[in-house]
Amino acid sequence: MPRTARVPDPSYELMDDHEGHSLIYRQHGFPSPLVRWHFHKEYELHLIVASSGKVFIGDYIGNFSPGTLFLTGPGLPHNWISQVDEGEVVETRDMLVNFTDEMLENASAVFTELKGLAPLLARAPFGIEFRDPQVIRQSEELMQRIATSQGVTRLGHFLILLELLAATEDYQLLSGLTSSELADEHHVERINRAVDFIFQHYAGELSQEEVAEHVGMTPTYFSRFFKQATGRGFVEFVNRLRLSKACELLSKSGRPVTEVCFESGFSNISNFNRRFQQFKGMTPSDYRKLVAQRLTEQNLY
Structure with missing residues (x-):
């Protein structure tokens, strides 16, 4: 594993x-x-x-x-x-x-x-x-x-x-926020524990309450703290991590889109397709075709 x-x-x-x-x-x-x-x-x-x-x-x-x-x-x-x-x-x-x-x-x-x-x-x-x-x-x-x-x-x-x-x-x-907005030593120490925990569990069911408990915070305080430290709310952060995993699977495997959806941590194909469209501006299938096209173009040079 x-x-x-x-x-x-x-x-x-x-x-x-x-x-x-x-x-x-x-x-x-x-x-x-x-x-x-x-x-x-x-x-x-x-x-x-x-x-x-x-x-x-x-x-x-x-x-x-x-x-x-x-x-x-x-x-x-x-x-x-x-x-x-x-x-x-x-x-x-x-x-x-x-x-x-x-x-x-x-x-x-x-x-x-x-x-x-x-x-x-x-x-x-x-x-x-x-x-x-x-x-x-x-x-x-x-x-x-x-x-x-x-x-x-x-x-x-x-x-x-x-x-x-x-x-x-x-x-x-890459980042929509700059260092002046995110670089805080006390936030960095605590946010790493949260990000580490999220990274190990994002492919399954994961709640904000679980992560808050892991880092010893109340869910309300953790919600504010997490958004201030990372620039994103908890749900958006987890979804972007899952979508990033989906892009990886679509790029490197021929697995069906439905399988990519569930392996990335989404439990609903309609929700996955909608969020992927918002994230990349195209469907998962079109993204896979675009990646294949770019790889072909690179191999020509």
Whole structure:
């Protein structure tokens, strides 16, 4: 059975390992203590290299798989939860580069060419997913070079990477809310317990009262707290998680729509079809056809 790792005590993440460097490179596997709902002052460029699962960025809920690339802005809460088998360990799941506003602002004052990155950085507070397969392949190559280099060479690869991402027009903004509205350390610590519980139970019957009891709150207080912390009401959050699962199943399997409906956690096919139409602007069957068409187009290049 697929499982998720239990995530203890998440909060603001203080990255104190800059050690005088302009940027931080990290890579880690799954499970990992770094996999938690958290935020930090740095931008984060995040490439998935192994496993699939659910991504939470601000109030956005979506899917990730190998080759998905995201950029989050300072203070924007985020988490990637892999769906793996019991006992499965992913050796290297993520490649990450973290950098600060201060570094780029100071550099732009000297090197005016860096001001061309401003539109990219202005979009980052909402979270960005990059979509162009060629851009993602080039980004992975540049991140590998960042991982294996030091000094000015590493910085050079990083700036080329940012220039590449700033130039692409194939991207999606993710969160409807920005970091200033969601980044609260006390909320992050408690909301992670709720999100973790919801993630493990959303495919079955799940009530707000159950989650409130799990985190030690009254249902009324939990309802206000949850919406303030995630930007979405409980029912909407759960439905979006279920719809995200439905999109994953429609994209990666040929299962009948009715089966996708029930496996995603919906108990009524009419309700599922209606909510899917609202979520994606098309029927589940049309969504499946569109995904197949896009995959065919990508394979032509």
